[in-house]
Amino acid sequence: MTDPNQKQSDDHWLVRPTTIRNIWIAGICVLLLTLLAGFFIPTKGYFGIDDWPGFGAVFGFLCCLLMVLFAKALGFVLKRDEDYYGADDRD
Amino acid sequence: MKIITGQMIVIEMLSPALILIAAAILIPLSNDRMKPLIVMAAPLLTLAAIWQIEDGVQGSILFLDYYMLEPVEGSPLRRLFATVFAIMVFFGGLFAYRIASWHELSAAFVYAAGAIGVCFAGDLITLFLYWELMAIFSTVIVWCGGTPGARDAGIRYAIMHLLGGVILKVGIEGIVVSTGSIQIQPMLATDFSTWMILIGILINAAAPPVSAWLSDAYPESSVSGSVFLSAFTTKTAVLALLLLFPGEPILIGVGLYMIMHGIIFALLENDARRILAYSIVNQVGFMVCAVGIGTQMALNGAAAHAFAHIIYKALLFMCAGVVLYRTGKSRCTDLGGLYRTMPFTTICAIIGALSISSFPLTSGFTTKTMISQAAIDEGYMAVYFLLTAASAGVFLHAGIKFPWFVFFQKDSGLRPKDASFNMKLAMAGCAAICILIGVFPQMLYGLLPYDVDYVAYYPAKVVFYLQLLLFSGLAFFILLPLMQRTLTISLDTDWVWRHGGRLLANGLNTVVERFTAVKNRLATKTIKTLSYLSDRYLGQPHKADSEERSVFARSWTIGTTALWISGLLSAYVLAYYL
Incomplete structure (x- = not known):
């Protein structure tokens, strides 16, 4: 149901290279701010190993890295063609 | 009563x-x-x-x-x-x-x-x-x-x-x-x-x-x-677990497995609605795990999270539904760039995605973290860290992946209309509840089965979750090349009954066929042997000459027969007198 009257607006402000660069800069600033905040607001650790500033950031990043890599590795074993269970009826 | x-x-x-x-x-x-x-x-x-x-x-x-x-x-x-x-x-x-x-x-x-x-x-x-x-x-x-x-x-x-x-x-x-x-x-x-x-x-x-x-x-x-x-269905099951099996320890393990299973398979998936389906498994895992922990905090957390989850998951399915309704597509590889013409749906999807990721000021933050708190209170370190890792993973697979691949990433060239008025109303209502529970959690806490002694917002926790989630987001964009969607499905356990069953049936069929073949061969052999033996000793076709017949089927001369009869009779008489 594409609307043919609408112009193919590839110059949408969100996809301009300058905007994307600005978003990256703003994003990295926000990341640094949250890290910085960890130094001013004492981190509340519960199990000893998690009471240093920036634990959340490191833990979150590493966990995501591990999950993506694990999923990728599992994908080599589990991924199949879409028609694996018989012909696909969609579009 | x-x-x-x-x-x-x-x-x-x-x-x-x-x-x-x-x-x-x-x-x-x-x-x-x-x-x-x-x-x-x-x-x-x-x-x-x-x-x-x-x-x-x-x-x-x-x-x-x-x-x-x-x-x-x-x-x-x-x-x-x-x-x-x-x-x-x-x-x-x-x-x-x-x-x-x-x-x-x-x-x-x-x-x-x-x-x-x-x-x-x-x-x-x-x-x-x-x-x-x-x-x-x-x-x-x-x-x-x-x-x-x-x-x-x-x-x-x-x-x-x-x-x-x-x-x-x-x-x-x-x-x-x-x-x-x-x-x-x-x-x-x-x-x-x-x-x-x-x-x-x-x-x-x-x-x-x-x-x-x-x-x-x-x-x-x-x-x-x-x-x-x-x-x-799944939330009724959570309620049944809350009523019947609070504190059943095996549920902790079952829940944690569900959490990780949902994340990993959602990461592999291409179909937007299937990503959301896997994230149901993941979110219900949080609740099942909480029921397993079984403290008042945990049970409150499970109930609160079920409430929040139903609303934001429905919101996410509505967004995916609108996309499917307007474009006829739900595969990430076919979608992208829809924010241009579907701004309302995009915003709703982002609110739903932030809620499921337990971002501060959304419902997930005030409900899911109760479950983590319960794990802390009980001193379950591994459970706590796995739940926290899963929170990061949820942001990865549902919080960013779903809106990113459907509404942003590349320009698919699709310019669909946004949702219709009644759809927008429903989505706005759900989105409002997501934010309401996130900003005023006491509204939900008042309905929970046990008294709530839990502070949803304090600076250290907010900073921790912001770090956790935002750096997960960073990981997503850095690892984006590893996550390019492919036109594939992933084998899940349904392989066992969709394909394994057929393999088993085929295997059994082969075994039965082999067995039948062996049985038939044996039967033919037995029949041949028996007919040879019967031919050899019992008889032969009538037309054959007497000389050619087997020993028991031959015609005997009268003399020989009389001799045999007299012999047998004498034997009988002898036996009688003995």
């Missing part, structure tokens, strides 16, 4: 579910003007009825001269689940009434009635009846997808749920035989019957190893069907 033995039924004993059943009967009979009215009014009436129910058993009916049926029993926990189910019927109906067929709407209402009936079921028999009502009518909703794929998935879905129902029934029978009581009361999985009940419930909760029924069936349903399906 009233005990009824005759035909008399007191109004308090009528479940609010009956309102929805009545509405489901009226929907096909109504015209286009009346239909929206019924679809809107029935859930509101149900909601009003739910809040009329007082705590405790509202009356009993003697059944088979022995069992006390308690069709309606109130408690804060039961009311909480019934409330969110009724809210969901309202928003689901508002979303669906213009695009869904009457049979899908009717089925959805009976399905929801089953869920609300389970909420107030005071005994195991009533619970089972409403449980099966859900199984039957949710299957109808899967079938309403209308494609051959939906038909097949519906049959697999029905088999799985009827099997689960049978297992649950076996457990209930066992409990009745061993205790003589059909009361719903907390138990632990200690013997055969309680294990059967637990397994029956866990099948509905999409626990391993059968969680694949969910990711198999839900994405095959219609645009509106998946909104209804996402709400009721």
Whole structure:
């Protein structure tokens, strides 16, 4: 149901290279701010190993890295063609 | 409390579910003007009825001269689940009434009635009846997808749920035989019957190893069907676990497995609605784990998270539904760049995605973190760190991946219209609730089964979660090249019954064929040997000359015969005198 009257607006402000660069800069600033905040607001650790500033950031990043890599590795074993269970009826 | 033995039924004993059943009967009979009215009014009436129910058993009916049926029993926990189910019927109906067929709407209402009936079921028999009502009518909703794929998935879905129902029934029978009581009361999985009940419930909760029924069936349903399906079955199972198995330790492990299974498979998935289906498994895992921890904080957390989850998951399925409705596509590889023409849906999807990721100021932050707090309180370090890792993973697979691949990433060239007015209303309502619970968590905490002694917002926690989630986001964009979508599906455990079953059947067929071949060969050989032996010793065809016949079939001369007879007679006489 594409609307043919609408112009193919590839110059949408969100996809301009300058905007994307600005978003990256703003994003990295926000990341640094949250890290910085960890130094001013004492981190509340519960199990000893998690009471240093920036634990959340490191833990979150590493966990995501591990999950993506694990999923990728599992994908080599589990991924199949879409028609694996018989012909696909969609579009 | 009233005990009824005759035909008399007191109004308090009528479940609010009956309102929805009545509405489901009226929907096909109504015209286009009346239909929206019924679809809107029935859930509101149900909601009003739910809040009329007082705590405790509202009356009993003697059944088979022995069992006390308690069709309606109130408690804060039961009311909480019934409330969110009724809210969901309202928003689901508002979303669906213009695009869904009457049979899908009717089925959805009976399905929801089953869920609300389970909420107030005071005994195991009533619970089972409403449980099966859900199984039957949710299957109808899967079938309403209308494609051959939906038909097949519906049959697999029905088999799985009827099997689960049978297992649950076996457990209930066992409990009745061993205790003589059909009361719903907390138990632990200690013997055969309680294990059967637990397994029956866990099948509905999409626990391993059968969680694949969910990711198999839900994405095959219609645009509106998946909104209804996402709400009721698994969360009713969570309620049943809360009522029957609070503190059952095995649930911690089951829940953690579900959490990780959901994340990993959602990461591999290409279909947007299947990503959301896997994230149901993941989110229900949080609740199952909380039920396993079993403290008041954990049970509150499970109930609160179920409430929040139903709303934001419905919101996410509505967004994916609108995209499917407008473009006819749900694969990430076909989508992208839709924010240009669907800004409203994009914003709603982002709110839903932030809520599921437990971002501060959204509902997930105030509910899911209660479960983590419960793990901390009990000193379960591994559980806590796995839950925290999973929170990061949820942001990865649902929080960013879903909106990114559907609404941003590349420009797919698609310029679909945004959602229609009624759809927008439903989505705005759900999004508002997500934020409301996130900003004013006390509103939800007041409804929870136990007193809440939990501060949702304090600086250290907010900073911790911001770090956790934002750096997960960074990981997503850094690892984006590793996550490019491919036109593939991933094998889940449903392989066992979709393909494994066929392999087994083929294997058995081969074995049987081989066996038959060997048997036939042996039979032929035996017949040949026997006929040779009979030819050799017993006889030959009549036309053959006497000389050629076998020894017992030959014609003998009269003399020889007389000799034999006299010999035999003498032997007989001799034997007689001896």
